[in-house]
Amino acid sequence: MKLERLISIIYKLLNHEVLSASTLADEFQVSQRTIYRDIDVICAAGFPVVSYQGTKGGYGMMNGYKMDKSLLGSYDVNSLITVLRSLSSVFEDERAQGTIERLQTIGPEHLTTSLAVDLETLRTEPDVLPHLRTAIAKRNIVRFEYINAENERTTRDMEPLRLHFKFRNWYVYGFCRTRGDYREFRLSRLMNLRLTQESFEPHHGVPEVAACSNKDKQDQLEDVVVRIGPEALAEAMDQFHQVHKQFHADGSMTMRIPVYKPLSARWLWTLLLSFGSGAEVLEPPLLRAIIKEQLQNTLKHYEEV
Template identity: 75%
Template sequence: MKLERLISMIYKLLNHEVLSASTLAEEFQVSPRTIYRDIDVICAAGFPVISYQGNKGGFGIIDGFKMDKSLLGSYDVSTLITVLSSLSSVFEDGRAQGTIERLQTIETEYRSSSLAVDFETHRTDFGALPVLRTAITKRNIIRFDYINGKNELTTREMEPVRLHFKYSNWYIYGYCMKRRDYREFRLSRMMNLFLTEETFQPRHDTDEIGLSNGAGQDQVEDVVIRVGADALAEAMDQFHQVEKQFHEDGSMIMRIPVNKPLQARWLWSILLGFGSGVEVLEPSVLREILREELQNTLKHYEV
């Protein structure tokens, strides 16, 4: 613990001109006397710490004694700080803040960041993310209730391997003890997450384990839709990287590759959400499915 405090103090001193003993004591939850002893140790280790007297006095590192800037360029440092800052807020990870402090000592000049990262996600995910990160790090088995794609409620136990952010959502990937195979679960569908005291052996090779994205590629079928001129922006947001063909009347044809589209309820919800702005052209069976969905919805509003 003392060694970690000393290292953190060194980087803070490198990153600030002057820090008072009381500020450092409050930061590291120790007494000012302990800070004075730590400063002596840091000086004995060869770091040129200077003591400043007066109301605004404190400790600082002699000018010119900085981390080698050739390790990383300005662009690299700025990008890393931006990404780490976002992850630090999401995972409530104080260690990331320590890394940011060290990176800031490399590039001391102020530069307006050209990059912003916002891990926009469900509010419920934020509470689960630190718990899952802890479970992965300490290899604790987790237990949770889950609503699957068939709207069935099941209870699962998992050996978590890694978190995955995609399609603006967080997923946890690992070994499902119920299915005895690797599975991926969306955090927004998880409830009653519990971190058990039971641990598992590090037998998962994350370099060899593939995520489920490539599963069932032989069942991918194109869904062709016509997008009206008043729904172009929303359709582009939902289906950006697909084949598109624009027409003179302002409409657009989209060809969307989907795995098992006749069973993909997530796709039905998106398409129906466009209202009259989108019409499904192919496959014809999907048109009939959406027609039935609309008719069933209308029954809820019959007087």
């Protein structure tokens, strides 16, 4: 613990011009006397710590002293710092902030980056991600309510193993004790998460999360042809990326979207209906009929208007 504190103090002094003993003591939850002893040890190790007197005094590194930057290039450092900052904001992780400070000491004098990362968390309840990360680190069983793809509400007990961020959503993967098998849960459908006091043993030979079904079932994909009106172009392109697009003189666009079992893909129906009058299904005819039925069922809720 002392060695970790000494290393952290060194990096803090490298990233700040002057830090007072009281500031360091508060941060590391030790006495100022302990900080004085730590500074003596750091000086004895050959680091050029300078003491500044006065009301704004404290400790800092000698001007011009920098650590060896040969281990990583500035591009690597900037990219790592950018990603870590995003993770630090999501998980409120002080350890990530400490790593950022260490990386900054070997980065360029004036940090500029062409990369920005925003790990969107609005699709989850505020404390779900930090609680799950704690449960994974401490190997605690978690209990939560879940709405599955069939809109069934169940209570699950889970041994969480890792978090994933993919397709603009967070997922947790682990062993579901309720089902007796490994499962992946989308955090936006997860409610009332609770960490239990029960722990579980480390897993060996944990299977990887199943790959996207489209990759394994290419010959089972069916093209869905949709006409997108000029008023919905941007929204449709946000949702469907690597698909065939054909633009027309009237400003509309036709999309050919490969989908696995489109007649039972409720996610697709919901997405197409969200475009309102800006989307019209052309093929397959049975999907067109399904969308029409969905619209008619919706209109029944507004018959009195």
